[in-house]
């Protein structure tokens with residue numbers, strides 16, 4: 034059985050040891066070690082990364098109390114040098130201990146128990162047994178946790194027998210046989226836990242609650258500790274600094290500037306809409322003046338489909354004929370009439386668009402289509418025009 038250094042000396046990141054067994058199983062190369070500080074997956078904490086004689090570890094798992102290391106190459110020597118990926122381990126220990134502290138404070142301040150813990154690569158969460166939690170309470174919880182971090186409380190880990198357990202005020206007694214590993218944050222919390230932890234609360238560095246959301250009747254709290262919290266702060270601060278530069282505004286006034294900009298933009302959009310609508314009326318009148326009898330077909334080089342829809346709508350108010358307007362800018366067209374023309378726009382597109390590699394649809398009075406190439410669009414318009422002219426001459 035391996036000696037598990039992660040229980041006794043979690044801060045050893047490099048050590049020499051002997052391989053006790055190596056074999057291949059289901060295309061996986063597996064070794065066991067005399068002494069291992071590679072934490073296997075368990076207790077909500079992911080396994081460690083690292084190397085054995087420079088060979089990368091793919092996975093570490095525990096079975097029947099033994100730790101198995103999966104490698105992508107078998108080590109040649111029986112005595113090997115092992116290295117744990119330090120930052121990943123420190124991040125896990127900081128978050129695991131941070132979670133104990135956070136859960137303990139939720140109990141202490143508001144009597145809210147924790148029901149689950151997730152430690153992922155990006156996201157770390159606890160689920161609290163309460164349907165809702167206010168911002169004020171979250172703020173108080175975060176503050177108290179960080180006070181405990183600055184007080185630099187000692188953390189002890191030890192194994193306790195079933196008899197000894199009765200004297201330990203555990204929040205949750207695990208249902209397992211044999212000795213139970215206790216993680217004690219002096220004067221604050223006793224938890225049964227097999228993960229890796231820091232030895233003083235100060236090593237957590239800090240704990241930042243990011244958000245809380247409702248999740249299946251509970252409250253899921255997202256948080257970051259130590260190295261990850263600092264990285265998060267750095268990234269967010271950089272974004273905020275860029276924003277303040279863009280707005281030439283100090284941080285405390287930038288939000289006000291964004292709100293003002295938002296309302297200004299809404300006003301501008303409204304004005305633009307009105308102008309486009311007025312313009313559409315003018316263009317519609319010009320088209321009507323110069324149009325002959327029969328279908329109205331017009332193409333526009335520099336108008337969006339939105340502007341063209343407005344013009345088409347204005348035209349349909351003033352004439353009973355079919356109107357086809359084309360946006361060459363977007364390779365789109367709109368077909369419309371006021372219902373007094375016996376032509377089903379949607380059905381026409383449905384029956385003939387495919388031949389011209391177009392897509393679209395609509396109802397009897399109004400339809401819209403888009404084409405990959407202007408060439409196809411022009412051919413489709415010509416095809417439609419010839420058909421309608423044929424109809425009118427018959």
Ligand SMILES: [Zn+2]
Pocket residue numbers: 129130133216226227228229230
């Ligand atoms: Zn733990």
